[in-house]
Amino acid sequence: MNYEAKLSDIIASLPEIQGGFLFAPERGVYGNQATGITNVDDLLQVALKFSKIFSQFSVHFHDTGNFRVTFKDLVLFATVLEQGQWLFLFYRPSLSPSMVNMTVQLALNIQSDDEEEKDILEITPPLAEPTPTSITPENKARNTGIAPESKLNGPLNTLKNELSKYIGPVAELIFEDFxxxxETKFSPTPENLPELIRVLAEEIDNANDRKTFKKAMETFSGKE
Amino acid sequence: MATAKDFSRLGSIEGVGQFLLVRNDGHVVSENFADAVSLSSIVVSSGKYCDSFAENLGGRRYLHLCVERMSGENILVFSLGRYYLGIIKHPDSDPQVLAGSILTFLKGLS
Structure with a gap:
């Protein structure tokens, strides 16, 4: 589906819509028509943050639909497309949410004469699934590629517990996310643990706490 | 200064199904349903992400996040300084009207 054309149609159909953009995991921001609102780097950050918000809510609620963040002078609308892609719109608060929903749905449902009917992804190939080190019913349920008997589990549990001391119960959710x-970007090995420690440390607001956390986790760098 | 008792009145606002008020470390301060703890992390985490949109959108502070659901029980998240308020909407109520009612209520507390 030509989402860039769809986005243009949506923006053109309602004057209250000030801009929009698309995001695909392997491609980043594309079809940007929000240059008047902010720059591409910030749009990318917005998209990545929304992906995280979505993944957290969809774990608990299996019927999530569109997202909306309301500001005083702007509403940011986000909807998930196929293959992990997103469509974002910026519109004035005077526009009713139901009108936006209807406009987006209509645009996405209408097929042009040039579009093929078979279900193909035009933008990017599907993300490759990470290859787990050992697939068992236990680690399949836990959505991890690390076998239950792996020596990594001890350090990972310690990491999670240590993180929760600084950021509270939300640590579990953030830890699982990262x-x-x-596991997708790097091989889940002890040698790559420092990278996980680094990104988790960034979640700790206080600089001293962050330093203490990193120091406490030094023992796991490169060890099995 | 608003107390947890003030927030307990949230449950009587038309359109509010369930609510939970959570401190930024995940501790639930006030709620009106038994399973509130299971949502506390999501409310805090999504609230923090929304707070951080200010860095990307010209310093704009968000008023609320709305997560639409097929059941109509949309979820609203509001940031209140060190706390985050999560609301699960009653399926039949209008989401915009509800968000306005909540904001009016919150302004009345300050």
């Missing part, structure tokens, strides 16, 4: 990303 751990999944770490």
């Amino acid at each position: 751990r999944e990303e770490w």
Whole structure:
């Protein structure tokens, strides 16, 4: 589906819509029509943050739909497309949410004569699934590629517990989020643990606490 | 200064199904349903992400996040300094009207 054309149609259809952009995990921001609102780097950050918000809510609620963040002079609308892609719109608060929903739905449902009917992804290929080191019913349920008997589990549990001392109960959610990303981008090995420690430390606001956390985790750098 | 008792009145606002008021470390301060703890992390985490949109959108502070659901029980998240308020909307109520009612209520507390 040509989402860039769809986005243009949506923006053109309602004067209250001030701009929008698309995001794909492997491609980043594209189809940017929000240059008057902020720059591409900030749009990318917005998209990545929304991805995290979505993944957290969708774990608990299996019927999540569109997202809306309301500011005084602007509403940021976000909807998930196929293959982990997102469509974002910026519009004036005077526009009713139901009108936006209807406009977006209509645009996405209408197929142009040039679009093929078979279900293909035009933008990017699907993300490759990470290869787990050992697939068992236990670690499949835990959505991790690390076998239950792996020596990594001890350090990972310690990491999670240590993190919770600084950021409270939300640590578990944040830890699982980053751990999944770490297993996808790097091999889940002791040698790559410092990278996980680094990104988790960034979640600690207080500089001294962050330093203490990193120092406490030094023992796991490179060790099994 | 608003207390947890003040927030307990949230449950009587038309359109509010469930609510939870959570401190930024995940501790639930006030709620009107038994399973509030299971949502505390999500409310705090999403609230923090929304707070950080100010860095990306010209310093704009968000008023609320709305997560639409097929059931109509949309979720609203508001930032209140060190606390985050999560509201699960009643399926039949209008989300915009509800958000306005909550903001009016919160302004009345300050």
